Amino acid sequence: xxxxxTRERRRGEVNAALLATAKKELAQVGAAGLSVRAVARExxxxxxxxxxxxxxxxELLTLLIVDAYDDLGDHVEAAEAAxxxxxxxxxxxxxATSFHEWSVANPHEYALLYGxxxxxxxxxxxxxxxxxxxxxxxxxxxxxxxxxxxPRPAFLHLPDASQLRDLALAADVPEMEGERxxxxxxxxxxxxxxxxxxxxxxxxxxxxxxxxxxxxxxxxGEWLLFGADGRLPA
Amino acid sequence: xxxxxTRERRRGEVNAALLATAKKELAQVGAAGLSVRAVARExxxxxxxxxxxxxxxxELLTLLIVDAYDDLGDHVEAAEAAxxxxxxxxxxxxxATSFHEWSVANPHEYALLYGxxxxxxxxxxxxxxxxxxxxxxxxxxxxxxxxxxxPRPAFLHLPDASQLRDLALAADVPEMEGERxxxxxxxxxxxxxxxxxxxxxxxxxxxxxxxxxxxxxxxxGEWLLFGADGRLPA
DNA sequence: ACTGATACGAGAACAGTGTTCGCATTTATC
DNA sequence: GATAAATGCGAACACTGTTCTCGTATCAGT
Numbered sequence: 316x317x318x319x320x321t322r323e324r325r326r327g328e329v330n331a332a333l334l335a336t337a338k339k340e341l342a343q344v345g346a347a348g349l350s351v352r353a354v355a356r357e358x359x360x361x362x363x364x365x366x367x368x369x370x371x372x373x374e375l376l377t378l379l380i381v382d383a384y385d386d387l388g389d390h391v392e393a394a395e396a397a398x399x400x401x402x403x404x405x406x407x408x409x410x411a412t413s414f415h416e417w418s419v420a421n422p423h424e425y426a427l428l429y430g431x432x433x434x435x436x437x438x439x440x441x442x443x444x445x446x447x448x449x450x451x452x453x454x455x456x457x458x459x460x461x462x463x464x465x466p467r468p469a470f471l472h473l474p475d476a477s478q479l480r481d482l483a484l485a486a487d488v489p490e491m492e493g494e495r496x497x498x499x500x501x502x503x504x505x506x507x508x509x510x511x512x513x514x515x516x517x518x519x520x521x522x523x524x525x526x527x528x529x530x531x532x533x534x535x536g537e538w539l540l541f542g543a544d545g546r547l548p549a
Numbered sequence: 550x551x552x553x554x555t556r557e558r559r560r561g562e563v564n565a566a567l568l569a570t571a572k573k574e575l576a577q578v579g580a581a582g583l584s585v586r587a588v589a590r591e592x593x594x595x596x597x598x599x600x601x602x603x604x605x606x607x608e609l610l611t612l613l614i615v616d617a618y619d620d621l622g623d624h625v626e627a628a629e630a631a632x633x634x635x636x637x638x639x640x641x642x643x644x645a646t647s648f649h650e651w652s653v654a655n656p657h658e659y660a661l662l663y664g665x666x667x668x669x670x671x672x673x674x675x676x677x678x679x680x681x682x683x684x685x686x687x688x689x690x691x692x693x694x695x696x697x698x699x700p701r702p703a704f705l706h707l708p709d710a711s712q713l714r715d716l717a718l719a720a721d722v723p724e725m726e727g728e729r730x731x732x733x734x735x736x737x738x739x740x741x742x743x744x745x746x747x748x749x750x751x752x753x754x755x756x757x758x759x760x761x762x763x764x765x766x767x768x769x770g771e772w773l774l775f776g777a778d779g780r781l782p783a
Numbered sequence: 784a785c786t787g788a789t790a791c792g793a794g795a796a797c798a799g800t801g802t803t804c805g806c807a808t809t810t811a812t813c
Numbered sequence: 814g815a816t817a818a819a820t821g822c823g824a825a826c827a828c829t830g831t832t833c834t835c836g837t838a839t840c841a842g843t
Contacts, residue, residue, distance in 0.1 A: 322790070322839060347581050347667065351830060361793045363832080372830065430665025432749055435582055451752075468777060470768035478761045482752055497765045500752075501743075504766065505735070507751070508742020515666055517741070518685075518716055518734075527712045531731045532738065534704035535773075543702060556810060556819070585801065595822050597803080606801065789840070800829065810819070 332358055333368055334378055341379055345423045346433055373436050380438055381446050383424040388449035390417045403460055404537055411506055411533045418510050425514055429507055455486035458499040458540055465542025467494050502536035566592055567602055568612055575613055579657045580667055607670050614672055615680050617658040622683035624651045637694055638771055645740055645767045652744050659748060663741055689720035692733040692774055699776025701728050736770035
């Protein structure tokens, strides 16, 4: 039995401070500019001392990725939970808008999660997957909610959708069939594509006002998921 | 009048060799792993000597970005030009598939162009824009080709599409109206989103076979651009 | 309470990076 | 041929991630 435990407590405190200052650094200079020495400096510790808590820069990145995924997951899940369960279209819009909100508020974190991966570093799947699939899992569950899916246009009926079964398994909806799966994936990739276009400024310089493009992506996703509807997007 | 010109010729050769080995390095280790010293090493020159040809690492990146944009532009333009002008849907499919092909063949270059931007570095617009807008300009011209656009669903009719007029101007189609503009932008961002999802492995690990998702994105883009059609995508 | 083990922080050191500066040497111009 | 400009190189500076050693502080067992 440990009695005092000042050692464990201090270890926890340093771990927390480490993650906190690393997050601050990430938000300021981005993932590629993140420096172990700078983090140590701001913590008032020697750089070598940090290696008692992390195995190296890669693990620091992994920590930040998982933390960002969870932060995003909290934000999106909370927004989705605030919408009445019966309003499936509203729940989709809540997911999309909160995802967009979080991304605009945390651009460097978004780049870390959905931008080009950091070279020479491959995130360990066993640590990032649980947090990384939270929002897609939420979306998948929403896509399965409608018991009678709307008739979808012919181009969504692809012959070999069985290739994507692994993705349905990963999102906890093994019974999702081809058309629904394709629709959900397209809604998701469209959303990510629109946000990336906006944040990474891929459409040229004067892109301050891309709200309209994002609204269109949300509307397209809604149509993909739940079919046509008379009402215009908010 | 210059007579011999061995100086100019050598300068051209070194410039070419510099770009060539930088490209090789980029293809192997990616943008963030690109090292000026490594390039100098492979060229058999001192690192400091390279600064006679580039102002720094940033300009090397700019060079690579412009080169990659042009390589992509050549590839896509050639593929699009090989399709009969009357077959607008086929031309869209050629653009999308050749874009996908090039991206899979040059993942690091794709990440440089359409992934998260390199931190502390902002590409000078006056140098990257001409090459960077080639494929979107091609797409915009294609979107304007159909004199009688198909009736589009209500969710594509957004009230304040005028915000995006700058984008139409940048793509050399100032007369493009709201619905067409939105449709084209959605087709484009969906395409980029699908390719990014595949290349950056954002949908989990076992994503070898995402051809179906990409095919669906192409079909969705075709529908956005030219409306419904009985035929299934190839 | 004392001892042996263990965890911890610091400092020096190594290899690597981007970049600058001064000095030779080669080329171009008059 | 003399003068000016362009070029390559080596040393140096300020960084980076990481490893190793070495005291010291805390723990566990008696």
